[in-house]
Amino acid sequence: MHIFDHLLAMPDELKNLFDDFPSLLFHQEPESWDGIPGERFAITGQLCHLLDIEIQGYQHRFHRTVNETMPELPSLDGYLLAELNQYKQADPKQVLMQFRLARLQTVKMLKALKTEDYSRRANFGSYGEVSLLGLAHLLRSHDLQHLACMHWLRMRLLYSTEL
Known part of the structure; x- marks a missing residue:
């Protein structure tokens, strides 16, 4: 299935983009978050969030969908995870390695x-x-x-006039 190729490409896509950031910006937050297409996390926070959602979110959701009948899959509060897991103190290079393994x-x-397992269903929040x-496919999204x-x-951090 092509979705597997897309999912497997993510660690390299992430690393290539991460490698373009100067280390002094790993924990830097912009003055304004206006227009960000997702959660308001600095670079390191984005990486930590992806790791947490991979393990605590999707791995758990896949497991439950295969092993339960129509489970109710909860959404996770990314900002609560950030606070609990101290994203601001994380080592982004370590997080990247952990994400690759996860x-x-x-x-x-x-x-x-099994092929028939891909048709198993669950209720997933909204x-x-x-x-x-x-x-x-939601994971890839x-x-x-x-x-x-x-x-x-x-x-915002490298090419914006706000710097």
Whole structure:
């Protein structure tokens, strides 16, 4: 399935974008968050959020969807996770490595499923009823949202007149 290729590409996409940021900006927040296409996290916070949502969100959601009948999958409060997991003190390079390993684990789990498992369904917050394969596409959508956030931060922190 092509979705696996897209999911597996994310760690490299993330690293390539991250490598373009000067280290002094890893924890820098813009003066204004107007227009950001997602959560208001600095670069390191974006990475931490992706890692937390990968492990505590999607890996858990996939597992429950395969093993339960029509589970109710809760959304996670990203800002609460940021506070609890101290995103502002995190080492972004370590987080990138952890994300790579977590994503490999996610895709390995998905590839090991039987074809009929991809049709299993769950209720997922405001998305409503969704199949397991649909959840995989939502994960990719989440990836793209946070890549967009990082591009937005690059624009705001490096190329904005506010600096």
